[in-house]
Each structure stands twice: as C-alpha cells, then as structure tokens.
Amino acid sequence: MSSILYDTPGPKAKVRNWIYTGVFLVLVALALWWVLARMAEKNQLDADKWTPFITDSQIWTTFLLPGLGETLKAGLIAMVIALPLGAILGIARLSDHAWVRVPVGALVEFFRAIPVLILMIFSSALYVLLGTVSSDLRPLYAVVTGLVLYNASVIAEIVRAGILSLPRGQADAAKAIGMRKGQTMMYVLVPQAVTAMLPALVSQLVVILKDTALGGAFLGFADLMSMNRQIAANYSNTIATMVVIALIYIAVNFTLTTLASWLERRLRQSKRGTGAVVEGDVAEVDAGGAAGVGKAP
C-alpha cells in the first residue's frame, strides 16, 4: 500500500520496518512488564481480585448491570429531550428574522461554552432550591438537565450544519414550485438533513453516555461509574473494578462509534441521497463554531 508519506516498501525499507517493529515491541513489553510488576507488588494481580467478576454473579446483578441501566437511562432521556429541543434551536438559528436568530444564537453559544459539569452542579443546586424533586431522584434530574442544556446546543449546531450542508438547489427548487419558507424547511430540508446528521447524532450519544459518568463521580448518581466505589468497598479490588467498568463503557461506546461510521459510509455511498453528511467525529470536539462541520472528506 502506498500513502502520501511513504511508497510501497522495497527490500531495504522492509528490513527497516522489521527493525522498527522489533524496537517498538521491546518498548511496549518493557512498559507492560513495569506496570504488571508494580501491580503484582501491591497484590493487585491476585486471583481473588479478578475472579469475582466471573464466579460471583451478584457483582453483576447488584452493581454493574443496574449501574449500566442507570447510565443508559440518563443518556437516553437526555438524548430524547435534547433532540427536539436542539432541532428547534438549530432551525431558529437559521431564521430570516434577526430577532429570532440573534437571541437563539447567543443562547446556543452560551451553553456550548460552559462545561457540562458546571451545568450539572448548577441544576443540582437549582433542584435543591426549588424543592420539587425528591432527594433520591435529584442526581438523575441534575445529570439529565445538565446534559440536555449542553447537548441541545451542540445538536442545534449539528442540525444547522446538516441543513447548510444540503446543496443549494434543494431550497431553490422548493422555492421554484412555490413552497413557503416553512414548507421548504419541513418537507424538503429537514428530512434530508436528518439523514445527513444521523452519524453525528449517534456519535453525540457516545459523548452523552461518557458525560453521565460525571454525575456518578461527583453528584451521587448511581450509574456505572459510581459502582467502582461500592464494588471496591466490598471486594477491595480498585484496579480490577476500574478495568472492568472501563471495558463495559468501551464496549457500549465502541459499538455506537462503529454504528456511526458505518452509517456515515453508507450515506456517502448511497446514490439516492444528496451525499451531504455531517461527520460523526466533529460533534465531540466541536465547540468553537461549525467551521469543521460538513466539509469535504
């Protein structure tokens, strides 16, 4: 294979590559050995720290699965609320009327500039002040509120980018057959933008799921993250627990990431669509304007 940086290797380059492979392998092995030696020294490799995850089904039924359930619940609720809210904000930001466009733009930029943890802490305190939410539900409400405020504004940007990524001819054609602005938006632009946005939205779900962990670590939300304290307290196996929890997060999120990139590839290849795709990755990093959104690959 050839890339921009190197040609298909010849005999000399092949030898060189083998040497690099060897050196790299030694370095990785050394690092791994150091970590394992360190863990063995502190008895973290002992079998009784790891076997509960296989032999003791209670660890799953009492802690891990309910925790994962709470994580998914918070993530899905936040997504379901943030999605329509974000769609409305995104469309409002494209309005022809400055009195709609400007305030909505300011709102979106404001909530995008603030860390989601700050929003969660604020909502938590707000629910204490209002006193309308019972204290055992408060962490869930705070987490969901924080996630919705932040992600609705991110989704608004995705929606805007999705609509802007459509070929201009689509809106022109709608205008030509006499559709009104609202009709153009409802019947022509939004349905197409939704398909273009799908990969980015699935990726955003990953971001939301990762952010629920903040509530688990900081606000007493009983999600997958918070289970590390409880399991470690019962089995005194901090590192093993963290590794298992990390693996669960990675498995769920990796599935979603793969789904997003599969959707992206499919949409790009499909002949019926406009070929406009909002890439999945932009949403995670995107925080300072939609400059990177929807540009050609």
Place this chain on the structure above:
Amino acid sequence: MFDFLDSGQYDVLGAFWVTVQLTLYSAVGSLIWGVLLAGMRVSPVPLMRAFGTAYVNTVRNTPLTLLVLGCSLGLYQTLGINLGGDTSKEAGFRLAVLGLIAYTGTFVCEALRSGINTVPVGQAEAARALGLSFFQVLRLIVLPQAFRAVIGPLANVLIALTKNTTVAATIGVAEAALLMKEMLENEADALFAVFGVFALGFVLLTLPTGLLLGWVAKRVAVKR
C-alpha cells in the same frame, strides 16, 4: 447580590487560575502525545499503526472521568505511583494533567491525521518526481499544508480541553467547578449569581480562543 465575591471567603480568580494552568500543561502535553500517536498511526510499521489505532479507539470511548479517577485511585492510591508532587494537592493536580493528556492526545492525533489526509497524494508524487527526498517532501510539501488545515480542529480540541479540566474536580483539584460546588452549598440563595460568575469565566476563557484561532485558521487555510 454579588456580595459573596467581596467577602474574601472565596478565591474565584485563584480557582480559575488553576483551571488555566490545568489547560496549559495538558495542552502542551497532549500536543506532544498527540503528535507521537499520529506519527504511529501514519507510520509504515504495521505494529505501530495497530497500537495507535487500538489506543485511540480504547481511550476515546472511555469517559474522561474514569481516566482521571483511575489516575487518582488506581495509580496514586493503590499502586503508590507518585508523580513528584510534595503535597496530595500537588499530586492531584499532576494526576489530573496525566489523565487529561491521555484523553486529549487521542483527539489531537485524530485532528493531525485528518490534516495529513487533506493533502492530495499527487502532491507528494509530484515532489518525488522532482527528486525531493522523503524528509524534504515531509518538510516542504506535506507538513506545512497539514498544519494549516488542522488549526481549526485543534482550536476545537483546545476549547473542549478547557471545559474538560472541570473533571479534575472529581479528584479534588481546587479548580473552578469544585469552588462553584462549595460556593453553592454555602450561598444557596445566590444560586444564579454564582452560576453567572462561573459561566462568564468559562465564556471568557473559551470564546476568545475560538475567535482568535478561528480567524487564524481561516487566514492560513489552503484553498483547494
């Protein structure tokens, strides 16, 4: 309404200074780590490519909270790996920086890699046809274009990093989010004022970065 600021009880500027420091150290660190990872991901050595891919896919899909907490509970408290801080406060700061670097490095890597991908292969082929060596191709043709293409995405990574530093609050680093929680517990009646102060702080930190680097990115972008 804002009298809690004058009481001298809370060091808001100090907390934001910690946030800025976290951001700067992590930014430098993740730039270096990200360049190394990107180097591995585009290298001709299959094993390095595999390692880079595996690392990026694993760490990107792990919550940052888990990484930072893992640095604190796992590395520091369980394994006793000390990063050289004298007090536990300093140690917490360094562990948070380590977690942030491990996480943000993957995003820097992906940004750089996409930057290299924006350079058309024909450019390198033309350069080779002119007789330029590998390092000349890299230095004169590929990297200048790649770097100009990634300033925008890197600015976004920097802004996300600034916001992500709040995660350090979960291991007790005295930055903005932790102070905000403490203030809200003591001054519940000034809820919106406290929120306003911290929100404004983050807007002031992230907005100029975005505007400045966005302007730079637009100026230096390679028009194709």
